[in-house]
Amino acid sequence: MSYGAPYLLQLWHISATKFLLGRSNLSKVAGLYVKEGRTAKYPNLCFYRNVQTVSYEIVHGSYIPTTQVKAPTKTQDKASTKLENLGAFQKLPMVMPLVDILGSAMRKAKRVSPTKGIANIAKRERNRGAKQLDALMKELAVPLREYVENFPRKKLLHPYERSLIELTLGDGNYEEVLRKVDTLRKKVVSVGKECAALCAKSQTKQEAVERLNEGLEKLDKIFRHEGKAVDDLLDIAKTLRAMPVVDLETPTLCLVGAPNVGKSSLVRILSTGKPEVCNYPFTTRGILMGHIALNFQHFQVTDTPGLLKRRDEDRNNLEKLTLAVLSHLPTAVLYVHDLTGECGTSSSDQFVIYKEIKERFGDHLWLDVVSKSDLLQDSPAVFIPEDGNADHVEIARYQKMGPIGAIHVSVKSGEGLNELKLKVHELLVCQMDRLGSLETGKDCPELLQSGLQYTSYFTE
Known part of the structure; x- marks a missing residue:
């Protein structure tokens, strides 16, 4: 009788396992292998052949595996009958005037102190300059980011409020002002990081002070020159917030x-x-x-x-x-x-x-x-x-x-x-x-x- 290669390979694995178990100090007790003098338990060793689960179809005498495709389940989405809520204009964030944002940011940035424990004067001064420029950048950018994120997207508003924006502010003006505010934020972040990194590379105290002043002046100039969009956004918020609120559930x-x-x-x-x-x-x-x-x-x-x-x-x-x-x-x-x-x-x-x-x-x-x-x-x-x-x-x-x-x-x-x-x-x-x-x-x-x-x- 001739046996196939898989059968001979299985016999080889079983023989090798019996040989290893026979040479060890383990005794088989009630299905568990217990080492003499110890209470440790070892699980039984099991051997099995993989079960073939792939299906085939015969095409011209050849076996070709078939892929089972599940029928897509149809889900019926129930349309919501609840009316959309109005009142998004009354939830607009409070927008500060341009000069107030800049003045508050400057005061907070100049109060930033250098990291404690720096004995070298030049290192301490460049550390202070870099931290102040970074603080000014954040104080200017964070309010702008909050405005852009918290002002509602026009496409998500109720159709009535979208019409009010278009007819009151002009078609596209609302989105354009928000885009300019976001552009200003990105520029403030970019310039602020650049100036802070340049100040951190100063070699002397005098150089650190000069680069700090240059960075403060540069950020101030950019914010004043391109910050008109902030005041425009303030006017938009006042106009929209003054719109009458209509309750859709009230006749x-x-x-x-x-x-x-x-x-x-x-x-x-x-x-x-x-x-x-x-x-x-x-x-x-x-x-x-x-x-x-x-x-x-x-x-x-x-x-x-x-x-x-x-x-x-x-x-x-x-x-x-x-x-x-x-x-x-x-x-x-x-x-x-x-x-x-x-x-x-x-x-x-x-x-x-x-x-x-x-x-x-x-x-x-x-x-x-x-x-x-x-x-x-x-x-x-x-x-x-x-x-x-x-x-x-x-x-x-x-x-x-x-x-x-x-x-x-x-x-x-x-x-x-x-x-x-x-x-x-x-x-x-x-x-x-x-x-x-x-x-x-x-x-x-x-x-x-x-x-x-x-x-x-x-x-x-």
Whole structure:
């Protein structure tokens, strides 16, 4: 009988092991090898052959190993329904003015003492100079690094806050200022290390003092010359921190309309907001926020700049702020109309603006208000079609009474204000139900009964 090479190799290993165990002073007792006169225990020696676990497939008479590929598991990511939080502007770090950072850094650096125990005067002086330059470099660079790290990245902000940055500061200006601050930090670190290393190589006390003064002057010059970005960042922080905070979980009422139609006056009547009220267009130069407290319930009211009849690409930044609020915030809309002809925008233009905004943001809860009704009663405006079409019934009806279901109010005489407050409260309660509901598109029964949800002239 012939045996293969693996079998003979196994027999050789077993024979050699028996030979070694037989020559040793170990005796086999109950599966343990115990040396005579000692209590130490040694484990059994085991021999085994490797088990082949590779699978093969036959292809044209040859064995080819097959690789087992696991089927990828499908993981379904559940989209988060929680609204993104606002308020990043109120968490901005406090930015110190350029002169304050430089003055504080200089004072702290000059108080740095040399390492104790250095007897040689030249060595002690160059040690002091190198440590002071290193300290100045750190005192200047650390605040700059904190600013760059703690100011939020624009792409991570809520879309509404991104729009505020672009429209308030200009497109790209925010990122450019942060980039300049970071560039200044890198230059301060590079120059500071270079000057400290040069001072540490001084041969005499006089040379160390001269290199220390040169380094201090060089860092001072660089920081003053290129540090304007720090003051620019300070202005940006002040501007953004002054932006009104909007709570996404609190129902918000947004007043929209053409310039000078009376939105700010209604904000004063409805909420705690105190916007500027003047008889000229574009009095509102930004987003103004007020609050309402009714029956232990808290709501928000925002006043927006007026909209003109023109394309989006031709709108100014004030008008774009209004569109940003409607586009990115879950607000109910209180649309204000002025049919007296005193606001500076004709009723026909207001009709076109209203129709565009209504069709564009028709998914918002909506309430229409015709302001200055006391003037409208005394001298009703007369509509003259610009295209000569007297049969334009929609515009003619809008010119006389506004949209169907609109509330006529007068801040001067008080007409309709109580009804307006009641309807606004119902509107905001429904907005609260909409925010709290997980089902999209669920209508508010109370609002449907009162006929406020789609009070538009364009009802079918």
